[in-house]
Amino acid sequence: xxxxxxxxxxxxxxxxxxxxxxxxxxxxxxxxxxxxxxxxxxxxxxxxxxxxxxxxxxxxxxxxxxxxxxxxxxxxxxxxxxxxxxxxxxxxxxxxxxxxxxxxxxxxxxxxxxxxxxxxxxxxxxxxxxxxxxxxxxxxxxxxxxxxxxxxxxxxxxxxxxxxxxxxxxxxxxxxxxxxxxxxxxxxxxxxxxxxxxxxxxxxxxxxxxxxxxxxxxxxxxxxxxxxxxxxxxxxxxxxxxxxxxxxxxxxxxxxxxxxxxxxxxxxxxxxxxxxxxxxxxxxxxxxxxxxxxxxxxxxxxxxxxxxxxxxxxxxxxxxxxxxxxxxxxxxxxxxxxxxxxxxxxxxxxxxxxxxxxxxxxxxxxxxxxxxxxxxxxxxxxxxxxxxxxxxxxxxxxxxxxxxxxxxxxxxxxxxxxxxxxxxxxxxxxxxxxxxxxxxxxxxxxxxxxxxxxxxxxxxxxxxxxxxxxxxxxxxxxxxxxxxxxxxxxxxxxxxxxxxxxxxxxxxxxxxxxxxxxxxxxxxxxxxxxxxxxxxxxxxxxxxxxxxxxxxxxxxxxxxxxxxxxxxxxxxxx
RNA sequence: GGGCCCGUAGCUUAGUCAGGCAGAGCGACGGACUCUUAAUCCGUAGGCCGGGGGUUCAAAUCCCUUCGGGCCCGCCA
Numbered sequence: 001x002x003x004x005x006x007x008x009x010x011x012x013x014x015x016x017x018x019x020x021x022x023x024x025x026x027x028x029x030x031x032x033x034x035x036x037x038x039x040x041x042x043x044x045x046x047x048x049x050x051x052x053x054x055x056x057x058x059x060x061x062x063x064x065x066x067x068x069x070x071x072x073x074x075x076x077x078x079x080x081x082x083x084x085x086x087x088x089x090x091x092x093x094x095x096x097x098x099x100x101x102x103x104x105x106x107x108x109x110x111x112x113x114x115x116x117x118x119x120x121x122x123x124x125x126x127x128x129x130x131x132x133x134x135x136x137x138x139x140x141x142x143x144x145x146x147x148x149x150x151x152x153x154x155x156x157x158x159x160x161x162x163x164x165x166x167x168x169x170x171x172x173x174x175x176x177x178x179x180x181x182x183x184x185x186x187x188x189x190x191x192x193x194x195x196x197x198x199x200x201x202x203x204x205x206x207x208x209x210x211x212x213x214x215x216x217x218x219x220x221x222x223x224x225x226x227x228x229x230x231x232x233x234x235x236x237x238x239x240x241x242x243x244x245x246x247x248x249x250x251x252x253x254x255x256x257x258x259x260x261x262x263x264x265x266x267x268x269x270x271x272x273x274x275x276x277x278x279x280x281x282x283x284x285x286x287x288x289x290x291x292x293x294x295x296x297x298x299x300x301x302x303x304x305x306x307x308x309x310x311x312x313x314x315x316x317x318x319x320x321x322x323x324x325x326x327x328x329x330x331x332x333x334x335x336x337x338x339x340x341x342x343x344x345x346x347x348x349x350x351x352x353x354x355x356x357x358x359x360x361x362x363x364x365x366x367x368x369x370x371x372x373x374x375x376x377x378x379x380x381x382x383x384x385x386x387x388x389x390x391x392x393x394x395x396x397x398x399x400x401x402x403x404x405x406x407x408x409x410x411x412x413x414x415x416x417x418x419x420x421x422x423x424x425x426x427x428x429x430x431x432x433x434x435x436x437x438x439x440x441x442x443x444x445x446x447x448x449x450x451x452x453x454x455x456x457x458x459x460x461x462x463x464x465x466x467x468x469x470x471x472x473x474x475x476x477x478x479x480x481x482x483x484x485x486x487x488x489x490x491x492x493x494x495x496x497x498x499x500x501x502x503x504x505x506x507x508x509x510x511x512x513x514x515x516x517x518x519x520x521x522x523x524x525x526x527x528x529x530x531x532x533x534x535x536x537x538x539x540x541x542x543x544x545x546x547x548x549x550x551x552x553x554x555x556x557x558x559x560x561x562x563x564x565x566x567x568x569x570x571x572x573x574x
Numbered sequence: 575g576g577g578c579c580c581g582u583a584g585c586u587u588a589g590u591c592a593g594g595c596a597g598a599g600c601g602a603c604g605g606a607c608u609c610u611u612a613a614u615c616c617g618u619a620g621g622c623c624g625g626g627g628g629u630u631c632a633a634a635u636c637c638c639u640u641c642g643g644g645c646c647c648g649c650c651a
Contacts, residue, residue, distance in 0.1 A: 278579085
C-alpha cells in the first residue's frame with residue numbers, strides 16, 4: 001500500500017502535534033495539581049485509611065475481634081485486638097457510630113494435650129474449652145483460665161470491648177437460626193467449600209458438630225438427622241453412644257461456617273484476622289461466600305495482619321512454644337509502649353519483637369514522641385501525632401521518668417524502693433504519683449532480671465572493687481581530693497558534680513590544687529585528662545571503666561557513701 | 575502444585591492504591607554548650623528503592639520475570 005507523500009507528511013505532523021500537546025497538557029496539569037498535591041502529601045495513618053474506606057459503605061460499624069483461648073494469649077494475639085481498637089477509635093474520631101466487640105471462642109474443642117498441660121488432659125481432648133477443667137483449679141473452666149489475664153491486660157491497654165463468649169452465645173440460643181439454616185442448606189455450603197477451597201467434602205460431613213451426651217466431645221460425632229421444629233439434632237458418636245442434642249448449646253457450627261454465621265448474627269462490619277485465614281481458599285474466602293449466599297449478609301471489611309516474630313526465634317505461636325504472654329510483657333514495659341509497637345507498623349508488615357536491647361530503644365522512641373507531643377513541639381508532624389494519639393491507653397497515668405534513667409536509678413538503689421524514691425526526688429522529678437513510679441520501677445527491675453543486655457547492667461560494689469588497683473597515682477589523688485571536697489560541701493546536684501570533676505583541669509581550682517598537693521608537685525606541672533577522672537569514678541564504684549552519665553549518676557548516691565568509697569580507693573594498696 | 579504478604583540508608587521504616595526531585599527516626603561521624611561513654615542543641619555522611627526486562631516524555635510506584643524472607647491452601651491469632 002502506498003500513500004502519497006503529502007499524506008504521510010500530514011500524518012507525521014498530526015502525530016507530533018498530538019504528542020506535543022499531551023506533553024503540554026501534562027506539564028500544565030502538574031503545575032496545577034502537582035503543587036496542590038504537595039500540600040496534601042501528608043501520610044495518613046493506616047487506621048484512618050481503613051476507617052475512611054469503610055465509612056464509604058456505611059456510617060455505622062461493628063468492629064469485631066476474636067481469639068481462641070486454647071493457651072496463653074500472647075503478644076501476637078494482641079496485635080489483632082490493638083489493630084481492631086485502632087480502627088474503632090479512628091471511626092469514632094470521624095464521627096461514626098461504632099462498637100468494638102471481642103469474641104472468645106470458648107466453645108472450640110481442645111485440640112491436643114499442649115506441652116504445658118499434664119498428661120491427664122488427654123481425656124479432655126475434643127471437648128469444648130468451656131467444658132474442660134481449669135489447669136490451675138481456680139477458674140471456672142479452661143477457657144476462663146487463659147481469658148482472665150488477657151482481659152485484664154486489655155484493660156491495661158485501654159481497650160474495653162464488649163466481650164462475648166462463644167459457649168454462652170450457643171447456650172443462650174443465639175445460634176439456633178443459623179444452625180437450622182446451615183443444616184437445611186448443607187449441600188449448598190458443601191458446594192461452596194469444595195469450589196473455593198478445592199477440597200472434597202466427605203459424604204457424611206455436617207456443618208454442625210453435636211457434643212456427645214456421654215463423652216462430652218464434639219470432634220467424634222456424626223449428625224444422623226435433625227428436627228427443625230423441635231430444634232434438635234440426632235447423632236452417633238465414635239465413643240459408641242448415640243443420642244439427640246438441642247440446637248441450644250448442644251453443639252457448635254464448624255469453624256468455616258461458625259465465622260460467617262457470627263458475622264450475620266452480630267452484624268460484624270470490620271474484622272482483623274491473621275494472614276492464615278486470608279489466603280485464597282482460606283476461611284475468609286469461604287466465609288465471604290457463605291455469609292452472602294447462605295446468611296444473606298455482607299462480609300466484614302478485612303484487615304489482614306502479619307505475625308509478630310520473637311527475636312530470632314521465629315513466629316510467635318502457642319503450639320511451637322515460642323511465646324511471650326501479654327501479661328509477661330506488661331510486667332516489663334508500660335502498656336502504651338506495646339500499643340505503640342503495633343500502631344506504628346502497618347498491619348501487613350511483620351513485627352520483629354525483641355525484649356532485649358531493641359525494647360529499650362522502642363521505649364526510648366516512644367518517650368521521645370510523648371515528650372514532643374506534650375510540649376507541642378512544632379517539629380512533630382501530623383503523622384507522628386496520630387501515632388501517639390492511637391498509642392495512648394486512656395485512663396492511665398504514667399510516670400514522666402524515662403525508662404532508661406530508671407534503669408540506672410534502680411541499679412544504684414539496688415532495687416530498694418525507698419532509695420529509688422529519694423533518688424528520683426533528688427533528680428528533680430515529681431514524686432507525687434508514687435504508684436506510677438513504683439510501676440515503672442517494677443517494670444525496670446523485671447526487665448533487668450529477664451531481658452537486659454550486659455552493657456545496660458552494672459552493680460554498685462559492696463566494697464572497693466579490685467579493679468581499683470589499676471588506677472594511676474593521679475587518679476587516686478583525684479579520688480581523695482574529690483572526697484574531701486564533697487565532704488565539705490552541702491548537697492550537690494548532678495550539674496554541680498559534673499562541674500566539679502571538670503574543675504580538676506583548671507589551674508587555680510580547689511580540686512586542681514588538692515590533687516597537685518597530694519602528688520607533691522606544682523599545680524603548673526599537673527596535667528589532667530577528664531577522661532581518666534571519669535574512669536576513676538566508675539572503677540571505684542562499679543569496678544568497670546564506664547557507666548551512666550557521671551554527674552547525675554553521682555548525685556544519685558548518698559554523699560557519705562561517695563566520700564567513704566573514694567577515700568578508700570585513694571589509699572588502696574593491692 | 576496453587577495462592578497471599580513483605581523486600582527502600584547500618585537498623586526501624588514513610589512514600590506504592592492514584593507514575594512527577596526518595597523522606598523521616600534511631601545509630602554512626604563531626605561540632606557546640608567550661609559539659610565524659612548513654613543529657614541537650616547544631617551539622618555531615620550514608621540509597622543501582624532485592625535483581626533483570628518492559629510500558630512511558632517520566633517508574634520505588636504500573637506490567638512481566640527472577641531471587642530472598644515469612645506464611646496459607648488440613649477447624650492453630
